[in-house]
Amino acid sequence: MGMTIAEKILARAAGLRTVAAGDVLEPVVDLTMSHENSALVINQLEEIFSGTGKEMRVWDPEKIAIIFDHRVPAETAKTATNQKKIREFVLQQGITKFHDIRGDEGGICHQVLPESGYVRPGMVVVGADSHTSTHGALGAMAVGVGATEMAAVWALGRMLNVEVPATIKVVADGEFRPGVGAKDLILYLIGMISAEGANFRVIEFHGRAIKHMRTSGRLAICNMSVEAGATCGIVPSDEETARYLREEACVADRIDSVLPDADAAYDELMEIDVTRLDPQVAKPHTVDNVAPVGEVEGVKVDQIVVGSCTNGRLDDLEAAAAILRGKKVAKGTRMLIFPASWRIWTEAARQGYLADLAAAGAVIMNPGCGCCLGVHQGALGDGEVALATTNRNFQGRMGNPNAFVYLASPVTAAVSALTGRITDPRKVGFLSLPADASGGD
């Protein structure tokens, strides 16, 4: 029996010729990622080493990436002190892939990793963040874990007691209609299979709609795979993967690819024809509470948010700017933009997108997690409604348990900013968009 991509990657990492779903392995890890929660990881690493008589050392300082993004620049003395402790650890251990609060190489971890060329097809990536699933967009197996498990990997360089997950094959065929794209596809899928529909399983994405999708769109769908419970999402690497790594991530060395066997054993097959897809919206307070935009049209929105590790990439900002250029954000509605990285911020500024968005009334925030998780900026008032391009709408997620968060694509969010209400972007007059404005092609 053949192997899926995840099985092939895990087999290689465990030094085995073949593995199958359910096998228990100890795969070696190619890259780890953590952010401000490295403070807790360090604490747990100290715990592991205490009483061993050994000096505390990470297994490989060149395979550890640490990115400050959740609260940048620090919002409290406590955060600043955590960040200081992490900087000292980075120096002491000689960690090389460290991205501090800087306008040249900073940003959200799930954008900094791909754009820095750290992630390659076939890698095992372990991150202390649930959206580590993002990196499967480049053909890697990328798994989110908690801080203690991260510390275990820092100590040993491998994961312990990993059960090989079964794989769901999703085939997305057809062509997106204008105003519909990658975000709508993943919201639709999550609505279809529920928040635990892929729990303990991998989603492998195939089909023409994926083949024609740019890496930014693939990053968005793999990012949100975890919202269906998936261990990770994986897109088979192809010419687009190589193009992204060469042109956008400046990778010069060899790129291998890991593809599934023709007779791979999939747990389940799901087919979606994206041609039939409407723009999708996730309603409060769960990500799987998904409806076509028509069902929620007219809901008044107090705050529009375009950004995050899901949809804060250059083409997302380009789409929003194209819609808002020369127009105004509706009175009574605020619009916040937070690019996924400083590299994106810089390019969006160079292209004039940021100036167009600001002229329309949007507030451009610094790259980072911003208001996505409700700890830093952009909190909502009691009873207020947000329409966000982020990935979660749980009660309290944007800092207020008495507020309501809807999720949608950058196109739907930008059009809704003009009206101050949730609006179908396909309405006449709003869309003179290129078909690929939200990550399709």
Next chain:
Amino acid sequence: MTRVVLRLGDDVSTDAIYPGRFMATVLPGETPRHCFADVPEFGRKLRDGEIGSGSVIVAGRNFGTGSSREQAASCLKGWDLVVIANSYSRIFLQNAVNLGLRLVVCPGIEASEGDELEITQEAVVNKTMDKTFPVQPLPASRQAIVDAGGLITYVRKRLMEDAAR
């Protein structure tokens, strides 16, 4: 014998168990004070010491969905609470195993707040309802970590073995 002190539904997120705005607090000794901060009545009872050690939270499917924040497991563990749910989200389940939070996977559990329960390896007995619900054991790969007393001790042992090799 123990008592159900909180009954929750499906898809309880880690944002609900431990809101994101307290994430700068990381140490297991400090996280319990923010446990269920946005469930005011229950949160207050916890902090006022009205909830006894070993008390039970019963929930539906996909408990612990969302963020990988380990505080969601450490804050429950800090109050020595036990969670019984139909099913758990992967990362939360693993975090609980790693930290030694007591979790019971019980796909058919029926219970309301105030019910008296008896929990064994094989089953949860709801004394108030006089009903028994079978428990789904953890896979051996996770049980091994529980038996070692959590991931820290498990890894420490492996580290010593690696060094001796």
